[in-house]
Amino acid sequence: MLQMFDDPPVGAKPSSWSPRILVVDDDPDMRQMVVNFLLDNGLRATATVERQEVERQVARDDLALVVLDLRLGAQSGLTLLREIRARSDIPVIIITGERRDEVDRVIGLELGADDYVTKPFSPRELLARIRAVLRRHAASPRPNRESIRQRFADWMLDRRMRRLTSPDGVEVRLTKGEFALLCAFLDAPGRPLAREHLLQATRVHEDVFDRSIDVQVLRLRRKLDAGRSVSMIRTERGVGYTFDVLVERI
Incomplete structure (x- = not known):
């Protein structure tokens, strides 16, 4: 660090x-x-x-x-x-x-x-x-050694390597904004997170061409929810979003 x-x-x-x-x-x-x-x-x-x-x-x-x-x-x-x-x-x-x-x-x-x-x-x-x-x-905060790898719904995220692996063992590429967004969700599973909080967590540069946190959430949903009947990311009307999946630290 x-x-x-x-x-x-x-x-x-x-x-x-x-x-x-x-x-x-x-x-x-x-x-x-x-x-x-x-x-x-x-x-x-x-x-x-x-x-x-x-x-x-x-x-x-x-x-x-x-x-x-x-x-x-x-x-x-x-x-x-x-x-x-x-x-x-x-x-x-x-x-x-x-x-x-x-x-x-x-x-x-x-x-x-x-x-x-x-x-x-x-x-x-x-x-x-x-x-x-x-x-x-x-x-910027760095994850503790205990939380470098996290598992959720048979997915695996290696935060040190920035590597997301699907339940089928396939590596899924994330943009820097999507990676930061997923980390914010994994750090607070089951807790409603305001759009302002998520926007701040994913802000990479003042001139990023797309500031809409809703668009970033949509992109992340598409990657995580393929084949699922219920989305991992639940919309909280008037508040923001909740990551509605159990997260396990490895």
């Missing part, structure tokens, strides 16, 4: 406790510019464009955040994002193309990116977003 930290002053040099940032970009000038700016502002930073090196870095305990350009030349940034998210819940900020290129940004957020910047961007904006994501990540 990341330690909470105060933003170092502009121009501060990295210290031994500074969060370490990995910059993944195939433009050497861009890589060097971002790394130098982060180093000049009190963060430790390294850069790479090699897929194997990304995997090695993500596996390290001291890596705090990844800055990932989606427009990588020899490989897909979205594919690399999928691989990172399959292995880790480390925060990821994606760099996307021009503002009209909305599709990659939306897909990136759906795949689990925590934030994004759009080219051309200011290094100061990137630094501000990095600090904000690190604060959110450090402040």
Whole structure:
């Protein structure tokens, strides 16, 4: 778990406790510019464009955040994002193309990116977003070891691996919002949860294109209720929703 930290002053040099940032970009000038700016502002930073090196870095305990350009030349940034998210819940900020290129940004957020910047961007904006994501990540609750795996109606959720398995043993993919929504339900089975509470639990980014908690619940229902006569998620009129299934911690 990341330690909470105060933003170092502009121009501060990295210290031994500074969060370490990995910059993944195939433009050497861009890589060097971002790394130098982060180093000049009190963060430790390294850069790479090699897929194997990304995997090695993500596996390290001291890596705090990844800055990932989606427009990588020899490989897909979205594919690399999928691989990172399959292995880790480390925060990821994606760099996307021009503002009209909305599709990659939306897909990136759906795949689990925590934030994004759009080219051309200011290094100061990137630094501000990095600090904000690190604060959110450090402040967000983490499940206890006893509650990392949870079973409900023969389904299994491994929260550490972000893996949901159906009663048939099939892995069911969840977006980051759906995963956060399911975790909120599993943490409070049988208890009515207000829409405002669920919206806050699933809020990934201020600019997420679909803020309707009802739409997110509908999507999660479709994945969980296939073949069931009664939905696991019961609508509470005027209140919100209740997860109406027994949850067992493993």
